[in-house]
Amino acid sequence: MDTELILKVYPYFLEAAVVTIELSILTIVLGLICGALGATARLSRFKALRFLGAAYVSFFRGTPALIQLFLLYFGGPQIGIQLDAFEAGVIGLGVNIGAYMTETMRGAIIAIDKGQGEAARTLGLSREQAFRKVVLPQALRLMIRPLGVNINAQIKGTALVSAISVVELTYTAQRYIGSTYKPFEMFFLAGVLYLVIITITGKGVAYLDRKVRLPA
Amino acid sequence: MGLDFSVLPPFYGTLALGVLWTIAITAASAVLSFFGGILLAVIALYAPMAIRLPFRFVAWLFMGTPLLLQLFLIYFGLVQIGIDLPAFVAGVIGLGFHFAVYNSELIQTAMIAVDKGQMEAARTLGLSRRQALIKVVVPQAVRDVIPPIGNNMIALLKDSALVSVIGVSELTLSAQRAIGQTYRAFEFYAAAAVLYYIINLGMEAVLRWFENRNRLYR
Numbered sequence: 001m002d003t004e005l006i007l008k009v010y011p012y013f014l015e016a017a018v019v020t021i022e023l024s025i026l027t028i029v030l031g032l033i034c035g036a037l038g039a040t041a042r043l044s045r046f047k048a049l050r051f052l053g054a055a056y057v058s059f060f061r062g063t064p065a066l067i068q069l070f071l072l073y074f075g076g077p078q079i080g081i082q083l084d085a086f087e088a089g090v091i092g093l094g095v096n097i098g099a100y101m102t103e104t105m106r107g108a109i110i111a112i113d114k115g116q117g118e119a120a121r122t123l124g125l126s127r128e129q130a131f132r133k134v135v136l137p138q139a140l141r142l143m144i145r146p147l148g149v150n151i152n153a154q155i156k157g158t159a160l161v162s163a164i165s166v167v168e169l170t171y172t173a174q175r176y177i178g179s180t181y182k183p184f185e186m187f188f189l190a191g192v193l194y195l196v197i198i199t200i201t202g203k204g205v206a207y208l209d210r211k212v213r214l215p216a
Numbered sequence: 217m218g219l220d221f222s223v224l225p226p227f228y229g230t231l232a233l234g235v236l237w238t239i240a241i242t243a244a245s246a247v248l249s250f251f252g253g254i255l256l257a258v259i260a261l262y263a264p265m266a267i268r269l270p271f272r273f274v275a276w277l278f279m280g281t282p283l284l285l286q287l288f289l290i291y292f293g294l295v296q297i298g299i300d301l302p303a304f305v306a307g308v309i310g311l312g313f314h315f316a317v318y319n320s321e322l323i324q325t326a327m328i329a330v331d332k333g334q335m336e337a338a339r340t341l342g343l344s345r346r347q348a349l350i351k352v353v354v355p356q357a358v359r360d361v362i363p364p365i366g367n368n369m370i371a372l373l374k375d376s377a378l379v380s381v382i383g384v385s386e387l388t389l390s391a392q393r394a395i396g397q398t399y400r401a402f403e404f405y406a407a408a409a410v411l412y413y414i415i416n417l418g419m420e421a422v423l424r425w426f427e428n429r430n431r432l433y434r
Contacts, residue, residue: 062416063409064377067388071409074395075402078219159282163381170285183293187285195280 002185009176010189016172017193023086023158023168024197027094028151034098039105053102060099066160068092073164089161097154104150108142109135141212148205155198169193221403227394231404234390235411241307241386242373242419248312249372250365253319254354260324262349278317284378286310291382307379315372322364326357359430366423373419374412387411 041053060068072081073088083091112135120130162171173190177183224231259271278286287310294301301309330353338348358365380388391408395401 059409059413062413064374064388064412066377066380067391067405067409067412070388070392071402071405075405078400078402156280156282159284160378162284170282170288173285174288177288177292181292181296183289183296187281187289187293190285191277191281194282194285195277198280 001188002182005180005182006185006189009180009186012176013169013172013189013193016167016169016190017197019166019168020155020158020193021197023089023093023161023166024155024201026090027097027158028154030090030094031097031101031150031154032147034095035101035105038098038102039109042102042106043109057099057102060096061103065093065096065157066163068096069160069164085161085164085166088164089158089166093154093157093160097150097157100150100153101147104146105139105143108139108146111142112138141214144205144209144212148202148209151201151205152198155201156194219402220400223398223400223403224407227398227404230390230394231387231407231411234385234387234408235415237304237384237386237390238373238376238388238412238415241304241311241379241384242369242376242415244308245311245315245376246369246372248308249315249319249368252312252316253323253365254358256316256320257323257327257357258349258354260320261327275317275320278314279321283310283314283375284381286314287378287382303379303383306382307376307384311372311376311379314375315368318368319365322361322368323354323357326360327353329360330356359432362427362430366427369423370416370419373416377412 038053038056041049042057044050044053069088069092072092073083073085076083076088116138117130117135120134121127125133158168159170161168162174165171169190173186176186180186256271256275260268260275263271287307290310291303291306294306334352334356335348338352339345343351376386377388380386380392383389387408391404394404398404
């Protein structure tokens with residue numbers, strides 16, 4: 001292990017880790033928004049919306065995220081979408097993870113006993129009130145852990161934007177592997193930073209989950 | 217520059233070859249990740265501490281870092297220590313090992329869930345510990361986790377696109393090569409997306425068939 005080299009290049013890796021964190025936060029926020037919209041569409045009363053939701057999930061979960069990213073970034077200009085690499089990365093990956101989050105959220109909502117909604121309706125709540133005040137709060141509690149899995153996957157998924165030259169952790173590691181021929185050191189540096197980000201996020205999710213968990 | 221899908225036909229051959237390589241690398245990595253997953257699960261549950269801990273650490277490392285980074289490590293790292301592997305082999309090792317770690321987590325849980333009496337009964341009947349493990353415990357555990365392992369295989373198919381970055385001429389790189397000649401990114405990436413989608417549908421059908429075949433109660 002070449003510690004001297006590691007000490008020399010680690011500031012660049014820290015800078016890159018900040019970009020990875022930014023990408024993670026933005027894609028996750030966009031993913032949660034897309035997931036909420038997608039789940040709403042998939043559980044809608046209207047057939048057209050249900051179909052749209054299902055098509056969204058099917059396309060984005062049925063093809064590689066890398067291809068979606070390339071299609072948006074390299075193919076976008078042909079259909080009038082001009083984005084820089086960072087923007088394309090956030091939008092491409094955010095919409096992609098949104099499809100997975102759609103299924104997570106939908107799964108949590110349909111896991112709530114039907115009787116809950118029915119009882120609320122019987123007590124005089126409107127359909128919308130019954131969902132917002134009775135079903136959704138219970139479903140949110142069930143969502144936290146599986147959404148944590150999506151979030152964990154997405155943090156690692158941000159590595160894909162290195163393929164469209166966004167200077168984040170994996171791109172930085174790759175560039176230094178190329179220029180220093182020290183793959184293990186560079187992997188070690190980038191790996192430690194990813195693990196720190198993922199471990200902290202995981203702890204946060206576990207804390208949130210414990211906080212809202214019903215006593216057994 | 218508008219869209220013009222008439223650029224596709226001259227490259228049908230290139231794309232078809234890409235599809236074949238994608239299927240080949242997915243199949244090879246899937247097999248490696250399946251048996252690797254079983255091996256890692258057995259090590260995690262039964263190996264002595266001195267072997268278990270380093271494996272645990274590596275598994276943790278592989279679950280906490282991006283696959284793309286691991287592929288760079290394997291492809292460039294093995295050259296560094298004098299092992300010059302073709303990109304295809306490096307890709308299979310990277311994908312296979314990455315998903316073996318995920319499969320092993322599933323198989324471990326299932327192995328713990330197999331009734332202790334199964335092992336005891338097998339031992340009573342004269343099987344050695346190793347035989348009992350391989351012939352009695354593992355098959356029951358694996359059968360229970362075929363559906364979630366199937367999900368990992370689907371994820372593996374999509375992640376096989378990543379090996380394009382280390383130069384394996386699968387579908388994604390084939391599309392890129394065609395784009396290099398025609399500058400028609402949208403058409404070729406859209407075509408690649410459609411092809412991945414079709415492979416995905418085929419794979420789901422195979423997995424469903426396999427699940428039904430191995431269900432305990434029919």
